[in-house]
Amino acid sequence: MEIIISILAGILIATGVYNLLQKQLLRIVIGTGLLSHGAHLFILTMGKLKRGQPPVLEDNITNYTDPLPQALILTSIVISFGVTSLILVLAYRTANENKTDNMEQLRGNENE
Amino acid sequence: MIFAVLIPLLFACFVPIISKIKHKVHTGFFVFVIPFMIFLYFIRFVGTGFSPIRDTYNWIPSLGINFDFYLDGLSLLFVLLISGIGTLVVLYSVYYLDTSERLGQFYVYLLMFMTAMLGVVLSDNVFVLYVFWELTSISSFLLIGYWHFNERSRYGALKSMLITIFGGLSMFAGFILLTVITGTTSIQGMIEQKDIILDSTYLPLALGFILLGAFTKSAQFPFHIWLPDAMEAPTPVSAYLHSATMVKAGLFLVARFSPVFSGYEWFFIVVSSFGIVTLCWGSYMAVRQTDLKAILAFSTISQLGMIMAMLGFGTKVAVFAAVFHILNHATFKGSLFMVAGIIDHETGTRDIRKLGGLISFMPITATLALLGTFSMAGVPLPFLNGFYSKELFFESTLNLNEGMNGVTNFLVQIVPYLAVFGSIFTFVYSVYFFFGVFTGKKNLDKLPKKPHEAPVGMLLSPIVLVLGVITIGLFPNLVNGSFLAHAAQSVNHAFEYKNIQFWHGFTTPLLMSLIVVGIGVILYLTRTKWDAVYRLLPGNWSFNKVYNVILQTIDTYSNKVTNAYMNGSVRTYMAIILGTTFIVTLVFLLVTDGVTINYDNLADITILEISVVLIITIAALGTIFSNNKLAAILILGVVGYGVAILFVIYRAPDLALTQLVIETVTVALFLLCFYHLPQLRKRTESIRTKSINASVAIGFGALMSLIAISAHSSNWFDTISDYFLETALSIGGGTNVVNVILVDMRGLDTLFEITVLGIAALAIYSLIKLKKNEEAD
Numbered sequence: 001m002e003i004i005i006s007i008l009a010g011i012l013i014a015t016g017v018y019n020l021l022q023k024q025l026l027r028i029v030i031g032t033g034l035l036s037h038g039a040h041l042f043i044l045t046m047g048k049l050k051r052g053q054p055p056v057l058e059d060n061i062t063n064y065t066d067p068l069p070q071a072l073i074l075t076s077i078v079i080s081f082g083v084t085s086l087i088l089v090l091a092y093r094t095a096n097e098n099k100t101d102n103m104e105q106l107r108g109n110e111n112e
Numbered sequence: 113m114i115f116a117v118l119i120p121l122l123f124a125c126f127v128p129i130i131s132k133i134k135h136k137v138h139t140g141f142f143v144f145v146i147p148f149m150i151f152l153y154f155i156r157f158v159g160t161g162f163s164p165i166r167d168t169y170n171w172i173p174s175l176g177i178n179f180d181f182y183l184d185g186l187s188l189l190f191v192l193l194i195s196g197i198g199t200l201v202v203l204y205s206v207y208y209l210d211t212s213e214r215l216g217q218f219y220v221y222l223l224m225f226m227t228a229m230l231g232v233v234l235s236d237n238v239f240v241l242y243v244f245w246e247l248t249s250i251s252s253f254l255l256i257g258y259w260h261f262n263e264r265s266r267y268g269a270l271k272s273m274l275i276t277i278f279g280g281l282s283m284f285a286g287f288i289l290l291t292v293i294t295g296t297t298s299i300q301g302m303i304e305q306k307d308i309i310l311d312s313t314y315l316p317l318a319l320g321f322i323l324l325g326a327f328t329k330s331a332q333f334p335f336h337i338w339l340p341d342a343m344e345a346p347t348p349v350s351a352y353l354h355s356a357t358m359v360k361a362g363l364f365l366v367a368r369f370s371p372v373f374s375g376y377e378w379f380f381i382v383v384s385s386f387g388i389v390t391l392c393w394g395s396y397m398a399v400r401q402t403d404l405k406a407i408l409a410f411s412t413i414s415q416l417g418m419i420m421a422m423l424g425f426g427t428k429v430a431v432f433a434a435v436f437h438i439l440n441h442a443t444f445k446g447s448l449f450m451v452a453g454i455i456d457h458e459t460g461t462r463d464i465r466k467l468g469g470l471i472s473f474m475p476i477t478a479t480l481a482l483l484g485t486f487s488m489a490g491v492p493l494p495f496l497n498g499f500y501s502k503e504l505f506f507e508s509t510l511n512l513n514e515g516m517n518g519v520t521n522f523l524v525q526i527v528p529y530l531a532v533f534g535s536i537f538t539f540v541y542s543v544y545f546f547f548g549v550f551t552g553k554k555n556l557d558k559l560p561k562k563p564h565e566a567p568v569g570m571l572l573s574p575i576v577l578v579l580g581v582i583t584i585g586l587f588p589n590l591v592n593g594s595f596l597a598h599a600a601q602s603v604n605h606a607f608e609y610k611n612i613q614f615w616h617g618f619t620t621p622l623l624m625s626l627i628v629v630g631i632g633v634i635l636y637l638t639r640t641k642w643d644a645v646y647r648l649l650p651g652n653w654s655f656n657k658v659y660n661v662i663l664q665t666i667d668t669y670s671n672k673v674t675n676a677y678m679n680g681s682v683r684t685y686m687a688i689i690l691g692t693t694f695i696v697t698l699v700f701l702l703v704t705d706g707v708t709i710n711y712d713n714l715a716d717i718t719i720l721e722i723s724v725v726l727i728i729t730i731a732a733l734g735t736i737f738s739n740n741k742l743a744a745i746l747i748l749g750v751v752g753y754g755v756a757i758l759f760v761i762y763r764a765p766d767l768a769l770t771q772l773v774i775e776t777v778t779v780a781l782f783l784l785c786f787y788h789l790p791q792l793r794k795r796t797e798s799i800r801t802k803s804i805n806a807s808v809a810i811g812f813g814a815l816m817s818l819i820a821i822s823a824h825s826s827n828w829f830d831t832i833s834d835y836f837l838e839t840a841l842s843i844g845g846g847t848n849v850v851n852v853i854l855v856d857m858r859g860l861d862t863l864f865e866i867t868v869l870g871i872a873a874l875a876i877y878s879l880i881k882l883k884k885n886e887e888a889d
Contacts, residue, residue, distance in 0.1 A: 001714060001715040001716065001717050001718075001721060002714050002715060002821075002824050003709075003714065003821055003824075004717065004721075004722070004725060005725070005758075005820075006817045006820035006821045006824065007817050008725050008728060008729065009816060009817060009820055010813040010814055010815075010816050010817030010818075010820070011728075011729050011732055011733075011813060011817075012728070012732050012751070012813075013812060013813045013816045014809045014810050014812060014813025014814070015732040015733060015735060015736055015809070015813075016732075016809075017690060017808065017809040017812050017813065018736055018805055018806060018809035019735060019736060020686060021683050021686060021687055021805040021808065021809065022683075022805075023683070023797075024790075024792060024793065025789070026741055026744070026789050026790075026792060027735075027744075027792065030735050030744055030745075030748050033748050033751075033752075033778070034732055034735065034748070034751065037751055037752065037755050038813075038816070040755065041755065041758070042816060042820050044758075044759075044762060044764075045820045045823075045824055046820075046823060046824070047831075047833070048713075048715070049715045049762050052763070053763065054763040054764065054765050055763075055837065055848070055849040055850055056765070056847055056848045056849070057837075057840060057841055057847035057848075057849065058847070064837055064849070065762070065763045065764070066831065066833045067833055067836050067837065067840075067849040067850050067853060068831075068832065068833045068836060068853065070764045070766065070767055070850045071850050071853040071854050071858065073764075073767055074766060074767055074770055074850060074854060075854065075858075075861065075862070075865055077767070077770050077771055077774055078770070078774070078865060078869065079865060079868060079869075081774045081777070081778060081869075082868055082869045082872035082873075083872070084778060085778065085781050085872065085876060086872045086875055086876055088781060088782065088785050089785065089875075089876045089879045089880060090879060091785075091789065092785045092788050092789060092879075092880075093879045093880070095788070095789055095790060096788060101789065101790050103681070103682060103683055104681065104683075
């Protein structure tokens with residue numbers, strides 16, 4: 001199962017990257033969302049899956065799942081929420097100000 | 113000893129403060145003390161009973177990089193030149209530079225150079241030597257560009273830095289090779305292990321790299337082109353860096369390493385031939401010049417070539433002549449540069465075609481120039497030091513050992529003729545320098561200023577140097593046993609003390625000297641007829657052009673390359689960054705054999721999980737193909753909830769809860785913004801762009817999968833998770849281990865996380881609320 005989850009993480013990252021490379025702002029925001037989901041699963045596979053009980057201590061149980069990836073992912077979920085919502089609003093504001101959501105039209109390539 | 117090396121740099125910190133009162137007291141008077149003290153400190157080591165001294169100060173001992181100072185005869189010679197000439201140059205600069213100049217900067221650079229140069233000649237550690245070496249290049253750059261408002265100064269500064277730092281880097285590569293071969297970073301240690309170096313297959317490479325460093329620094333043909341342009345520097349700098357000390361660093365390097373390499377025949381071939389070609393080319397080019405400093409620059413190139421050639425010969429006579437000439441050259445060339453500076457200062461021009469007949473205005477300067485130029489020309493008079501070293505040079509060209517190699521034998525045959533050829537031109541330009549400036553027609557109306565004798569202070573330094581010329585000329589053995597013999601001994605260990613005599617009887621070297629003088633006089637008297645010949649070669653073709661073309665080509669191409677990828681499109685940057693990461697990581701994975709797949713110890717596969725995985729996959733792909741923004745947002749929600757279900761299956765209750773909450777809020781937020789964002793359009797890129805994007809995305813995703821699988825399959829370290837499970841209750845006092853980790857054990861981390869969220873919230877608020885103030889623009 002770990003291998004399948006690894007591949008799923010890969011798929012999420014691949015679709016995320018593909019969306020990231022698109023012209024439209026909304027697609028880019030969606031891309032970052034997918035990317036963070038992929039990253040969470042990626043971290044999850046670093047521990048062992050489905051071994052033992054949830055890491056909530058109880059008497060008579062010695063076998064728990066790995067708590068460390070979970071702690072890291074929990075931090076990551078919250079942070080990526082912050083990031084996603086920020087760039088979402090940024091995208092909204094950019095599109096509103098510039099009357100376009102096309103990255104090609106937003107690029108500034110004057111050298112000076 | 114470290115104090116002696118670093119004191120100029122330390123003192124440089126105070127120079128900006130002192131230079132505040134430059135209008136009352138010239139800053140040079142304060143600076144003057146420093147090199148003079150260093151000179152006094154080191155002069156006490158001179159004597160027949162001198163033996164090398166070593167001083168070590170730790171810097172980075174784990175890498176074998178330490179301030180390892182080693183004072184032997186060769187270093188002593190250079191140290192005394194650096195501090196001695198330095199003293200005189202600072203004194204001279206007091207009268208040369210007006211107080212309206214930026215004196216603070218000038219002396220800071222000069223002191224920085226002093227430390228750097230002392231470091232170069234005293235370091236026994238190759239890497240410390242390299243650091244000081246590059247510091248000399250940098251300070252030389254700053255000093256050449258001192259009058260930075262001149263276009264020519266900036267050009268010369270850049271050119272000298274590019275060439276010498278290119279050489280410096282190559283020398284660094286050579287040092288690394290030698291360190292790898294011998295396992296030591298000490299030069300003396302390398303000399304002890306020279307047999308290992310001579311047997312190594314890297315020997316030609318190491319020698320080539322190091323010589324490249326030495327040749328660029330010492331302006332050997334064809335790298336000499338930076339030196340004439342370096343003459344844009346103030347004259348005290350030219351006298352100090354570009355004739356007496358810095359350009360001799362290359363000679364020092366060759367001399368330092370010649371105990372290692374002298375057993376290798378190609379050392380002789382390369383160093384001698386480069387030296388002798390530089391000697392001829394430099395003196396030939398000097399004859400064509402009209403600017404006094406340009407004449408001296410090419411003359412310096414040619415003299416450096418001559419010393420380089422002698423170091424290449426490596427015989428006892430040649431090595432002794434080389435160290436002797438290093439000293440002599442510093443005395444007469446230093447004084448000549450100062451004379452050129454005086455002429456420039458007092459007449460306003462350095463163009464020899466405008467000058468003439470100055471002897472009646474500047475008798476003292478003329479006398480100094482006469483002694484200096486005649487010493488440089490090697491005129492056989494018993495009170496000029498230049499003659500002795502030149503005759504020793506001729507003698508050394510005659511006594512070369514034939515080797516096994518055909519090239520060596522050919523060189524041995526032609527070297528004496530080339531030596532005479534180059535020296536003839538040396539004679540011609542030396543004589544031209546003196547007679548062109550001080551005798552002949554006076555054309556005062558062409559001069560910008562009315563010439564008069566220089567102030568005493570300005571004459572003082574060249575007088576001291578010329579006194580050195582004469583003292584060494586009259587009593588050559590005064591410096592011989594106590595000083596030069598030690599220096600020669602550190603280059604060629606087999607060296608024995610030998611008396612220098614003026615009269616050897618009628619020998620071949622004397623004959624060569626007489627030929628030089630004879631033909632030189634004829635060439636000088638008929639010089640107008642030769643002008644056409646001098647112009648013939650190199651004609652339109654010169655190494656300067658090669659340098660300019662190389663520089664321009666690099667400029668154009670780097671512009672093209674930069675413009676090709678810096679096109680302002682963020683998507684292209686993203687693709688390049690990700691693509692590069694993909695390639696580099698993949699190559700690294702494959703090279704280090706990091707890819708492993710281990711099928712043992714895996715969790716079993718259930719229908720439930722498979723179906724969730726399938727749903728997520730389809731949903732993820734759906735975001736790409738959906739052209740409806742509402743659909744795309746909802747599909748993204750599907751992915752999020754799917755991941756939450758996976759968290760439930762994998763026994764992560766906290767994650768699942770958080771994910772559910774966050775996902776709901778995110779979708780809500782998306783829907784809020786939904787109204788304002790334009791509808792998704794069809795993806796209208798070309799097939800090419802699409803396939804590039806797709807391959808970058810797929811490649812990157814596949815790479816991440818590969819890393820995840822490999823990481824899971826290999827077990828390098830024991831997990832640290834057990835620590836948290838064991839101590840959660842005792843340290844954190846909680847049973848939910850994940851919570852304990854977040855709140856207790858990584859509490860600070862979580863605090864910052866909250867801070868990040870707070871900042872994001874503020875940013876979002878202001879992005880929405882902040883309206884552009886139309887009237888403020």
